[in-house]
Amino acid sequence: MSALLAFHEIAMSSSWNFEVNKVALAFRGYNVTNLGRTAELLACDAYSQIILEEFKLFSEICSQYTKESVDLTSFVTAGKEPGLERYAESIALVLAVEKAHIRILQQVHEVDTSQASYSCGYSLGELAALSFGGTFPVEEMISVPLAMADDSVKLASDIKMGVLFSRGPMISEADVERLCLQITSEGKGTIGISAILSPNTYLLIGQQQTVQHFREVMHDLLPQRVHLRINNNRWPPLHTPIVRQENIADRSSVLMETLAGGFNPPVPRVLSLVTGKMSYDDHSARNILRKWIDHPQRLWDVVCEILAQGTKTVVHVGPEPNVIPATFSRLSDNVLQQTVVGSLGSLGMRAVSGMARRPWLAALLPEQATLLRAPHVKHVILEDWLIENAPR
Numbered sequence: 598m599s600a601l602l603a604f605h606e607i608a609m610s611s612s613w614n615f616e617v618n619k620v621a622l623a624f625r626g627y628n629v630t631n632l633g634r635t636a637e638l639l640a641c642d643a644y645s646q647i648i649l650e651e652f653k654l655f656s657e658i659c660s661q662y663t664k665e666s667v668d669l670t671s672f673v674t675a676g677k678e679p680g681l682e683r684y685a686e687s688i689a690l691v692l693a694v695e696k697a698h699i700r701i702l703q704q705v706h707e708v709d710t711s712q713a714s715y716s717c718g719y720s721l722g723e724l725a726a727l728s729f730g731g732t733f734p735v736e737e738m739i740s741v742p743l744a745m746a747d748d749s750v751k752l753a754s755d756i757k758m759g760v761l762f763s764r765g766p767m768i769s770e771a772d773v774e775r776l777c778l779q780i781t782s783e784g785k786g787t788i789g790i791s792a793i794l795s796p797n798t799y800l801l802i803g804q805q806q807t808v809q810h811f812r813e814v815m816h817d818l819l820p821q822r823v824h825l826r827i828n829n830n831r832w833p834p835l836h837t838p839i840v841r842q843e844n845i846a847d848r849s850s851v852l853m854e855t856l857a858g859g860f861n862p863p864v865p866r867v868l869s870l871v872t873g874k875m876s877y878d879d880h881s882a883r884n885i886l887r888k889w890i891d892h893p894q895r896l897w898d899v900v901c902e903i904l905a906q907g908t909k910t911v912v913h914v915g916p917e918p919n920v921i922p923a924t925f926s927r928l929s930d931n932v933l934q935q936t937v938v939g940s941l942g943s944l945g946m947r948a949v950s951g952m953a954r955r956p957w958l959a960a961l962l963p964e965q966a967t968l969l970r971a972p973h974v975k976h977v978i979l980e981d982w983l984i985e986n987a988p989r
Contacts, residue, residue, distance in 0.1 A: 620713045621908045622729070622865070624695055625915035626720030629680070629830050631687050633916025634980045635673050635694050641987040643705050648697045655693035658736060659685050662743040669693055681753060681831050685746035688721060692739055695725045695915045698979050705988065710865075714908065715875065717868040717899055719792075719920045720835060723889060730863025732882050737856045741849050741886075748843040749833035756839075758791070758828040759801040759808040761815075765822035767796040772818050780807050780814070781838075789837035792894040794924050801825075802834045836893050846890040853883045873898025896924060903974070904967040910975045922976055929972040936969065 638644050652669040660667040663685050672679055672690060679686040702708045710729075718726040721742065728735035742749075761768065773790060780803075781787045788803030788811060801808060812825040840846055853859075859882045869876045871888050873895040903911065913922055 619907060619909035621868075621903055621906070621911045622710065622713050622716035622726070623911050623913050623918070623921045624716065624718035624722030624725040624729070625691070625913065625918040625920070626718065626722045627684075627687055627691060627833070628917070628919060630678055631691050631916055632673060632676065632678060633694070633918075634984060635916050636676065637984050638697075638701075638980060639670075639673055641984070643988040644697075644701050644983065647700050647704065648694075651693040651697040651700070654736070655689040655696075655739070658739060659689035659743060662740075662746065681750060681833070684750045684833060685743050688742050688746060689739065691721060691915060692725055692728075692735060695722070696729075696735055698914050698983065699729055701983055702979070706983075706986070713865045713912075714906065715866040715868050716863070717870065717903075717921075719870060719896065720894060722915065723867070723870055724886075725914070726867045727863055727877070727882060727886075730865060730867055730877075731858075732861055732863045732867075732877065733856055733858040737858060740856070741852050744852060745843075745845050745849060748845055749835065749840070752839055752843060753831045753833050755786070755804050756831055756834055757803055757808040758830070758832050759803070759811065760826045760828065761799040761801055761811075761823065762826070763797040763820065763823045765797075766820045768799065768819060768823055770799075773799055773801075776811060776815060776818050777801070777803075780810055785810075787837070787839045787842070789834075789839065790893040791834070791836045792920075793897050794920075795897045795900075795928065802832060802837045802839065804834075804839060835890065838891055840891050846887060849890055850883070850887045853886060856883075859883055868899055868902055870894040870896060870899050873902060875902075896920070900924060900928065900971075901965060901967065904970045907970075908974060910977060912977045912979050914979050916980060918978060922978070925971060925974065925976060928968070929974075932968060932971045 635648070639648050649670065656667040656669045659669075667686055667689065669686065669690050672686065679690060681687070699710055702710055716726040716729060718724070724738045724742070725735070727733055728738045761773065770790070770793060777788045777790060781789075786804030786807040788801060788807035790799055791802045792800040794800065801811060803811065808825070808827055812827070815823060815825060834840055860879055862878050866875050867877050868874070869885055871885050871892055871894075876885055911921070911925070
């Protein structure tokens with residue numbers, strides 16, 4: 598076929614049944630694991646040349662900032678995660694794989710990805726979405742996080758992440774923010790909200806013992822049925838005030854002033870996790886990205902907007918995508934349990950108990966009826982689809 602296929606026509610070669618203007622692309626960000634199934638994709642003859650080209654390009658760009666030779670291919674073939682210690686290489690790896698995924702979809706499977714309704718991205722993924730949409734060349738866009746990689750790792754030396762959650766009431770964002778500010782004001786480290794995953798789930802990132810201290814005092818302000826689980830991995834403290842300690846937000850803003858591009862709205866549109874809206878136009882990208890650095894990721898607002906847009910399929914781009922698919926999976930399960938058909942008398946005690954534990958969702962459903970669409974949105978992990986549909 599000489600012409601690129603529209604998304605809805607891809608059903609000719611797979612079980613997907615896309616409808617044009619009802620597809621969203623979701624790009625993933627940095628995680629403690631970033632290889633995914635890239636080695637399997639690299640082993641596919643039809644894909645390997647594209648992947649190797651992107652690895653070569655991003656290795657060369659990355660080496661300009663690490664001041665040493667970088668070979669992204671070697672990480673994949675050895676099955677070795679770059680990790681936080683080689684954060685610059687991890688950034689380059691994720692963006693290289695995401696760009697390769699899109700190129701493979703376009704050039705091998707002849708899918709016109711520009712026909713997607715819009716795109717979005719968690720954390721680093723928003724930079725990928727903007728680059729994919731043509732606002733900035735990806736080779737330019739990656740220069741900013743790479744330039745700040747060493748300082749991001751430096752700040753991560755005493756970082757802890759906490760998952761704040763409740764299966765009962767909603768958790769007030771204002772109360773969480775106030776508690777973070779109160780703890781920070783004690784002068785023993787900074788803590789802040791990194792992401793709002795839902796009205797009952799937040800990611801917190803804090804220095805020293807601030808996350809533990811938050812857990813000790815949180816019930817002074819938050820409901821008793823709120824819990825905090827601490828993640829012992831180290832994380833770069835993006836999307837929190839902690840980055841201001843190395844002036845990362847301001848220094849990044851200065852770097853972005855001279856990036857090529859930024860004066861065309863992205864095509865497809867980009868739904869920003871900074872604002873929770875389609876905020877990018879022909880000049881706003883630099884200002885939004887300035888806030889991207891030290892403001893929390895508003896994933897819940899984006900989930901609600903995806904559902905309000907009438908999106909039927911979300912295609913998850915990148916190696917082993919996790920945060921966005923997992924958030925939708927939890928929401929879908931909760932909605933199904935909250936709206937299960939039948940009278941309470943016909944339900945088991947476990948189902949009734951499950952409904953009772955989700956008053957946050959019960960309170961939202963009357964006003965945000967679009968949440969009921971969550972179980973009906975199809976999610977496609979692109980690396981899985983590419984492997985299953987590799988030309989033989």
